[in-house]
Amino acid sequence: MIYESTRGAAAHLGFADVTLKGLAEDGGLYLPRSWPTLEADRIRAMRGLPYPELAFRILSCFTGNDIPGDTLARLTREAYARFDHGAIAPLKQLDTSLYVMELFHGPTLAFKDFALQFLGHLFNHLLGERGETCTIVGATSGDTGSAAIEAVRGLEAVRLYMLHPQGKVSEVQRRQMTSVLDENIHNLAVDGTFDDCQNLVKAMFNDAGFRARHNLSAVNSINWARITAQVVYYFRAALELGAPDRPVNFSVPTGNFGNVLAGYVASRMGLPINRLIIGSNSNDILTRFFESGRMEQQGVSPTLSPSMDIQISSNFERYLYELLDRDAGRIRGLMEEFARNGRFQIAGDELARARELFAAHRLDDGATSAEIGRVYRNSGEVMDPHSVIGVAAAREHGEPGIPTVVLGTAHPAKFADAVETACGVSVPLPPSLKHIMEGEERLRPVTNSLDAVRRLIDRATRRTPD
Numbered sequence: 129m130i131y132e133s134t135r136g137a138a139a140h141l142g143f144a145d146v147t148l149k150g151l152a153e154d155g156g157l158y159l160p161r162s163w164p165t166l167e168a169d170r171i172r173a174m175r176g177l178p179y180p181e182l183a184f185r186i187l188s189c190f191t192g193n194d195i196p197g198d199t200l201a202r203l204t205r206e207a208y209a210r211f212d213h214g215a216i217a218p219l220k221q222l223d224t225s226l227y228v229m230e231l232f233h234g235p236t237l238a239f240k241d242f243a244l245q246f247l248g249h250l251f252n253h254l255l256g257e258r259g260e261t262c263t264i265v266g267a268t269s270g271d272t273g274s275a276a277i278e279a280v281r282g283l284e285a286v287r288l289y290m291l292h293p294q295g296k297v298s299e300v301q302r303r304q305m306t307s308v309l310d311e312n313i314h315n316l317a318v319d320g321t322f323d324d325c326q327n328l329v330k331a332m333f334n335d336a337g338f339r340a341r342h343n344l345s346a347v348n349s350i351n352w353a354r355i356t357a358q359v360v361y362y363f364r365a366a367l368e369l370g371a372p373d374r375p376v377n378f379s380v381p382t383g384n385f386g387n388v389l390a391g392y393v394a395s396r397m398g399l400p401i402n403r404l405i406i407g408s409n410s411n412d413i414l415t416r417f418f419e420s421g422r423m424e425q426q427g428v429s430p431t432l433s434p435s436m437d438i439q440i441s442s443n444f445e446r447y448l449y450e451l452l453d454r455d456a457g458r459i460r461g462l463m464e465e466f467a468r469n470g471r472f473q474i475a476g477d478e479l480a481r482a483r484e485l486f487a488a489h490r491l492d493d494g495a496t497s498a499e500i501g502r503v504y505r506n507s508g509e510v511m512d513p514h515s516v517i518g519v520a521a522a523r524e525h526g527e528p529g530i531p532t533v534v535l536g537t538a539h540p541a542k543f544a545d546a547v548e549t550a551c552g553v554s555v556p557l558p559p560s561l562k563h564i565m566e567g568e569e570r571l572r573p574v575t576n577s578l579d580a581v582r583r584l585i586d587r588a589t590r591r592t593p594d
């Protein structure tokens with residue numbers, strides 16, 4: 129399988145190189161040159177498979193010759209071994225024709241585990257094969273750090289330095305990170321803000337010497353391998369509801385366009401998806417785009433669904449490339465315009481084409497709270513403020529007679545305060561997380577200084593500047 133960049137000026141690469149590189153050298157994102165497709169018979173034959181086996185069948189459509197079959201089978205078994213539900217991604221009915229797929233039974237109780245647990249093992253394998261190691265540096269305001277930590281803990285070829293602003297993350301979030309005592313995991317508590325942490329990470333990537341001597345890497349949401357791992361649960365849900373013989377809608381709470389892009393890929397592969405519904409909070413750049421054809425950056429405001437508080441949808445470029453018939457020159461132009469002016473606009477007929485498959489809906493915090501209460505009264509299900517935006521979007525844009533699956537992206541216990549305020553139910557942490565509140569913690573305080581952080585990482589890895 130050959131991959132090309134959305135900006136048309138980077139080398140074509142295979143799956144392994146695309147995974148390790150992340151971003152293409154021309155600033156674009158990698159996509160397969162042509163989509164692998166599955167005949168209806170092959171899709172039908174996937175009904176009832178254990179999740180890791182289904183993941184193996186889907187992922188092998190993208191890995192080409194870069195990963196031997198038995199290795200890929202092992203990687204998918206390892207990736208989903210730490211989930212605490214036998215179904216991995218259980219599907220529950222909420223109402224007539226309305227379902228939720230719970231994607232929060234992984235180690236950090238959020239859907240990112242589906243991609244990151246796989247990506248960690250994949251990185252370790254690819255690096256090991258090349259006799260290399262890498263250092264991952266990241267910054268977190270509390271929510272995403274633990275998913276990366278759980279993804280790479282204990283792996284031989286990967287070290288992780290996760291920066292968080294000292295005293296500015298909740299106790300549960302901190303303990304989810306600092307209770308991990310594996311030697312390759314380093315939590316740095318920076319005397320500063322989340323922006324300071326992000327700036328430190330950026331500065332480390334911009335230091336060519338530092339980047340080279342540590343083989344610096346990131347596991348951010350534009351990594352193509354993450355998208356492929358997310359395609360799997362679209363197949364799972366649709367198969368349960370009768371695919372390929374019956375169409376299905378998906379309603380996806382999204383900010384970066386990562387999760388819903390995986391649904392688009394599933395539809396290109398031949399899964400009969402009737403509609404992809406996007407749910408946003410009041411940071412609604414995507415919803416505004418699907419209403420107007422204009423992509424326009426505005427300020428970010430904090431909401432009850434912080435994992436969707438984004439300003440730019442980093443994975444959208446992949447879909448735009450498809451929508452504009454893979455015209456890399458035009459993508460380059462639009463992205464330059466966006467970087468310069470914070471906005472771009474597509475033509476009316478292009479927007480009409482996008483709206484044949486996509487619909488979008490926004491929900492502010494008041495309506496989100498009300499929806500949590502409404503779902504609880506109607507079905508007894510307690511939902512988190514991200515997932516429930518998908519329910520409201522589904523009600524707005526679903527069609528009678530076609531089942532709609534909402535992707536449940538976080539366990540309600542992760543957002544217990546908002547949930548209790550909305551529906552009066554106090555959700556305890558699941559047993560798998562209770563132990564972190566008592567056990568030992570490990571973290572290193574560090575001053576907000578590039579020199580201090582660089583020196584700490586150089587010393588810890590015994591690599592010094594030449």
Ligand SMILES: *Cc1c(COP(=O)(O)O)cnc(C)c1O
Nearest residue numbers: 382383384386387435514537538
């Ligand atoms: C990351 C995240 C999202 C948004 O995912 P995208 O990659 O923007 O699609 C939604 N909900 C939760 C709970 C998340 O952690």
